Amino acid sequence: MTLAPEAPRPGAGTAGPAISLRGLTKRYGAVTAVESLDLDVAEGEFFSMLGPSGSGKTTVLRLVAGFEEATEGTVLLGGQDVTAAPPYAREVNTVFQDYAIFPHLDVQANVEYGLRVKKVPRAERRRRAAEALETVRLDGYASRKPHELSGGQRQRVALARALVNRPRVLLLDEPLGALDLQLRREMQVELKQIQRDVGITFVFVTHDQEEALTMSDRIAVFNQGRIEQLATPHELYERPASAFVAGFVGTSNLLEGDVARTLVGESGPFVVRPEKVRLGEPAEGLEPGWCAGEGTVLEVVYLGATTHTVVRLDAGVRMTVADHNDETVAAPSGDPANGAAHARRDQRVRLSWRRDHLVPLAGTAHEEESR
């Protein structure tokens, strides 16, 4: 709330996208890091770029920030072509993976840096830096030196240092990667809140699918320099467009070819999520609209809230079933993975799932659903 822009930024309020990438390509010698990318990020959106390392997501971020020069294509910020502009002439700020806090300056001077460089008067600098530090809940830390801060605090300083400039777009390069799990979860929620409060467009790069699902309005899944799928978190999880997306976002069971013909009656490929699959006794009656297959339990993996049962079906495929442990009791038991509700290893079982929970995949892995 404290950081709401006082005056509308030039170009804000126009309906155009905050970022437009057109035919953006980056090659390093013979290696293509980003291939002919078209992408629009809307004003005020929390947009995530998700993908394994080397998939091109960070390169896209660096192309937008201006640290890399595009081999081909254009970068538009608020409708303005900035493809050839240096980083300091672009209305974007970055939160770096290693934070890149200036070690020789205290927290206050770090946060004020962007304003100082732009010759903002001292009094206003002070006020805005204090606001930014309050937004990231670091008030009272202004005179600390970076080496006196914890990882999480440094991360917040990096965030405040970027936000204080009220950029058109904030770029975040795996900013939570170095934090431990609990702090990361806290920061995910907090980042989302901050983004909603300040109303700035966030472009968030991560390889953590849970992180992307938690925070984003939309997610672009990157693979080998291209976008595999661009969708809302819900759509991405429920209707993955390719086997790659299905495998990268959550766990999934892939059915294709003869296996699919035996189990479903069509050659597919299909995916079905583990939590949609039901574990039962062999040779139970099958309701209409359901598919089923019998098999042997290979492994029972107890995960606390859920239990994953890995089954080898006679049709020739491994499937994972996820069950919520909402029925298990706290009674002491020799083997926690073998509570009453669970199957045992080598047990014969039948798996069944609703036909409409099968997600048909596009024939080729690279067909995009992004438009």
Place this chain on the structure above:
Amino acid sequence: MKLSRRARFLLGLATAVVLAVVYAPLALVLLNSFNADKTFGWPPTGFTLEWWRMAGESEGARDALLTSLEVAALATVLALVLGTLAAMGLRHTRFFGRNVVSLLVILPIALPGIVTGIALQNAFGTMLGVQLSLFTLVVAHATFCIVTVFNNVQARFQRLGGSLEQASMDLGAGPWTTFRLVTLPMLRSALLAGALLSFGLSFDEIVVTTFTAPDTVQTLPIWIFGNLFRPNQAPVVNVVAAVLVVLSVVPIYLAQKLSGDTAGAAAGAR
């Protein structure tokens, strides 16, 4: 690592022996500067301040000291500018022959002084047609002084990477502002350490100096060398040596303190 009592004792003994070998002769120099016996026989026969008084009045020694300070200071300034620029130039570029250039910059420190001296004297005298002067001497010293600055700055760049400067640019600072507000403060202690080493190298240089300085320019080492074997001057030389021993402690102490500080700061920055 845990050492046995015996091993620790032996290590301590070895350390003591090495330090004694290094410092006993230096202590002797200090002692002899107060030794009343002009031939410096052992044990000292009496205490005197006469040599210190003579040294204080020796114009030759004083001029030589000033010349040495001047040459070392100028060579260091030259080395700071050129060494930093060289390290920056080689930092981000990946051109063919980059390693060759780096090697060529570092090589002069390994070259025998006599080779550097003769080569420079020839080049100054014949090829360039320059009279030997204070300037030629400074240039000659700078050729190897650059290396200490270059190495220190390069190591610092390698340790810090480029993300701080990227962050600065990202926040709206152009290249010059970034250099002033981020790069230079980042390099400060590396530059100081490089400068101290460079100053020390130039200050006690004798071989290159004999070839590249005119007769009118006499540095302190040259003066010492020239007066060492004159019986009347020997006690004065001894006093000068004693002063230099004491003075050497200062830059070494500073350099050590600085590098300790920066190691701590860099670790904190991770």
